[in-house]
Amino acid sequence: MNSNVMGPPDDRGRFGDFGGRFVPEALMPACLELEGAFLDAWSDPAFVEEYRLVLHQFAGRPTPITPLPRLSERLGLQLYAKREDLAHTGSHKINNVIGQTLLTVRMGKSRVIAETGAGQHGVATATAAARMGLSCTVFMGEVDTERQELNVFRMELLGAKVVSVTSGSRTLKDAVNEALREWVTCVNDTHYCIGSVMGPHPFPWMVREFQSIIGSEASQQLDELGVGAPDAVVACVGGGSNAAGVFAGFANLDTRLIGVEAAGGAAVRSGSPGVLHGMRSLLLQDEFGQIEEAHSISAGLDYPGIGPEHAYLAAAGRAEYYAVGDDEVIGALSLLSVTEGIIPALETAHAVAWIAREAGGLLPKGSTVLLNLSGRGDKDAAQVRAILRGEA
Amino acid sequence: MKSLEVHLRALRDSGRKALVPYLVAGSTPDWIRHVEAAVLGGADAVEIGVPFSDPMMDGVVIQEASQRALERGTTLESVCEELESLDGEIPLIAMTYYNLFLHYGLERAAGRLRQAGLSGAIVPDLPLEESDEWRAACDANDVATIYLVAPSTPTPRAREIVTRTQGFAYATARMAVTGAASDDGEGPRVAATLRAAGDVPVYVGVGITTPEQAKRAASYSDGVIVGSALVKLVLNGATTSEVERFVGSFRAAID
Numbered sequence: 001m002n003s004n005v006m007g008p009p010d011d012r013g014r015f016g017d018f019g020g021r022f023v024p025e026a027l028m029p030a031c032l033e034l035e036g037a038f039l040d041a042w043s044d045p046a047f048v049e050e051y052r053l054v055l056h057q058f059a060g061r062p063t064p065i066t067p068l069p070r071l072s073e074r075l076g077l078q079l080y081a082k083r084e085d086l087a088h089t090g091s092h093k094i095n096n097v098i099g100q101t102l103l104t105v106r107m108g109k110s111r112v113i114a115e116t117g118a119g120q121h122g123v124a125t126a127t128a129a130a131r132m133g134l135s136c137t138v139f140m141g142e143v144d145t146e147r148q149e150l151n152v153f154r155m156e157l158l159g160a161k162v163v164s165v166t167s168g169s170r171t172l173k174d175a176v177n178e179a180l181r182e183w184v185t186c187v188n189d190t191h192y193c194i195g196s197v198m199g200p201h202p203f204p205w206m207v208r209e210f211q212s213i214i215g216s217e218a219s220q221q222l223d224e225l226g227v228g229a230p231d232a233v234v235a236c237v238g239g240g241s242n243a244a245g246v247f248a249g250f251a252n253l254d255t256r257l258i259g260v261e262a263a264g265g266a267a268v269r270s271g272s273p274g275v276l277h278g279m280r281s282l283l284l285q286d287e288f289g290q291i292e293e294a295h296s297i298s299a300g301l302d303y304p305g306i307g308p309e310h311a312y313l314a315a316a317g318r319a320e321y322y323a324v325g326d327d328e329v330i331g332a333l334s335l336l337s338v339t340e341g342i343i344p345a346l347e348t349a350h351a352v353a354w355i356a357r358e359a360g361g362l363l364p365k366g367s368t369v370l371l372n373l374s375g376r377g378d379k380d381a382a383q384v385r386a387i388l389r390g391e392a
Numbered sequence: 393m394k395s396l397e398v399h400l401r402a403l404r405d406s407g408r409k410a411l412v413p414y415l416v417a418g419s420t421p422d423w424i425r426h427v428e429a430a431v432l433g434g435a436d437a438v439e440i441g442v443p444f445s446d447p448m449m450d451g452v453v454i455q456e457a458s459q460r461a462l463e464r465g466t467t468l469e470s471v472c473e474e475l476e477s478l479d480g481e482i483p484l485i486a487m488t489y490y491n492l493f494l495h496y497g498l499e500r501a502a503g504r505l506r507q508a509g510l511s512g513a514i515v516p517d518l519p520l521e522e523s524d525e526w527r528a529a530c531d532a533n534d535v536a537t538i539y540l541v542a543p544s545t546p547t548p549r550a551r552e553i554v555t556r557t558q559g560f561a562y563a564t565a566r567m568a569v570t571g572a573a574s575d576d577g578e579g580p581r582v583a584a585t586l587r588a589a590g591d592v593p594v595y596v597g598v599g600i601t602t603p604e605q606a607k608r609a610a611s612y613s614d615g616v617i618v619g620s621a622l623v624k625l626v627l628n629g630a631t632t633s634e635v636e637r638f639v640g641s642f643r644a645a646i647d
Contacts, residue, residue: 012522020522021519021521021522022517022518023519024516024517024519024542025516025519025520025541025545025553026540026542026543026544026545026564026567028519028521028542028545028549029544029545029546029549030544167452167455168445168455174446177447180448181448181451181569184449184568185569187567188544273494274491274494274495275490275491275517276446277448285491288467288468288469288492288495288496289468289492289494289496290444290445290462290492291445291446291491
């Protein structure tokens with residue numbers, strides 16, 4: 001196996017045929033500046049130390065590995081969960097925003113903007129901005145502000161301004177468009193804190209690096225537990241940041257890397273190569289190259305593309321990607337809740353659903369499996385209640 | 393040198409300031425008549441926006457027009473077909489996002505543009521570093537590749553863009569997406585940088601809303617691009633004679 005499967009991209013920001021930097025000229029200087037600033041910071045031991053210290057003291061890292069004995073018994077697998085749901089703000093999103101807001105301060109900028117789908121990245125960005133003394137504006141599709149109303153309030157409580165985006169499909173894709181448009185107008189004093197391993201170079205690489213703490217912790221923790229390298233690591237994938245972060249710890253091992261997409265937003269399973277939001281990747285698009293809207297029960301997976309490194313890992317055959325339908329997700333959420341006492345986010349429930357479906361199938365009986373438990377389900381409680389009561 | 397470059401350099405050398413109105417193809421059923429009206433009003437070239445689902449460099453007016461055009465079933469192919477019915481010698485320049493060309497096939501797309509009478513292309517999400525393949529496709533089909541320069545572009549990079557752009561260098565007057573503005577922004581500085589960097593005509597766009605603004609922009613450049621202001625008029629149901637009069641008012645101001 002290649003000794004460095006998830007290494008840095010090439011000089012043009014490409015992972016194989018994917019990635020690159022397809023942005024308006026107005027944003028090119030900012031992308032080049034960011035690339036230089038990240039390279040400089042990430043090779044500076046003082047910066048890395050501060051990043052780790054904030055994640056420890058403020059965000060509660062390292063997050064534990066939890067064995068899942070009752071679910072393991074039911075499914076005939078050896079299951080472990082990496083508990084990103086226990087990180088501050090309730091998901092892995094905090095890892096990335098701590099890194100990017102520290103970098104914002106280091107670059108001398110005073111403001112961050114962000115896009116959000118489910119609201120998790122928006123809340124995380126608002127949280128980190130408050131912690132670092134930065135002002136913060138979050139763009140969120142109007143549809144998402146309605147289905148994640150409480151997260152809008154949390155962001156406002158944290159001092160952020162939330163802009164409801166009414167263009168296009170009024171979901172995550174359009175929030176990204178609007179954030180990019182805003183960034184053009186304020187690039188001198190504002191950093192665009194992208195929430196996933198997507199966008200123009202260096203974002204997909206930088207965000208993966210900030211998220212790779214998930215995988216490096218997990219592989220060490222599994223060693224300490226005497227489990228060693230698992231047979232498979234399973235993570236849900238929208239843009240793909242939690243998956244990229246956990247995969248990074250196992251990519252050079254003999255472990256299967258499995259990404260689970262929402263069936264209505266399955267860029268790897270149903271997409272084709274194209275350019276959107278500054279990157280060449282796999283996208284849901286029609287026969288004319290117009291981007292299609294994703295549809296998922298989970299706002300966080302409602303994205304018609306995927307990070308370019310995932311497109312590369314899929315093309316290279318190093319990672320596998322599968323899709324799970326909305327109808328399988330609620331059952332999986334309930335299953336993990338009642339068997340293990342953990343209510344997962346709807347996004348994470350996609351990974352649980354795939355594991356439950358494929359136990360004894362694509363996951364042979366007795367396999368050791370690490371589930372990346374990317375987020376907690378509190379934010380989804382109202383929506384899940386409505387679905388279970390037949391109101392939605 | 394490509395046809396568009398020869399044409400626009402000759403125009404500049406004749407002392408005439410170029411007027412380039414922008415229209416979104418397919419945003420109304422009679423959009424092709426609006427192209428003709430713009431020419432009658434005194435356009436030297438017309439920029440044809442091909443609608444894309446995610447126009448990240450465009451403000452609300454062009455977003456709305458693009459949305460309407462897509463709802464009417466507009467495609468790159470349908471735009472090219474309709475343009476083939478146009479008579480006349482006025483250059484047409486395509487403006488759209490890279491994914492539409494990529495999806496159509498770069499070589500095939502460049503050929504299709506030329507066949508439809510489009511002799512130049514502006515692709516705002518395709519910076520210098522990513523444009524080699526598209527440029528090669530355009531080179532093989534006599535389509536000029538036109539690059540933008542922003543107020544944030546450092547001078548050495550602006551010089552590099554001037555050596556690569558064909559037909560004209562597009563000086564964006566402000567750090568903003570397309571849409572109305574009330575001042576000159578940074579147009580004078582960007583245009584001066586570009587003019588000092590080489591011999592290519594320099595046109596100013598983004599935020600040119602009134603004939604008075606166009607007149608000022610023309611005083612420090614070789615031409616002006618008028619987009620959202622005209623598209624807004626069209627969205628509000630302008631007749632062809634209203635489009636002609638509107639373009640004519642810009643013509644009168646810059647002559």
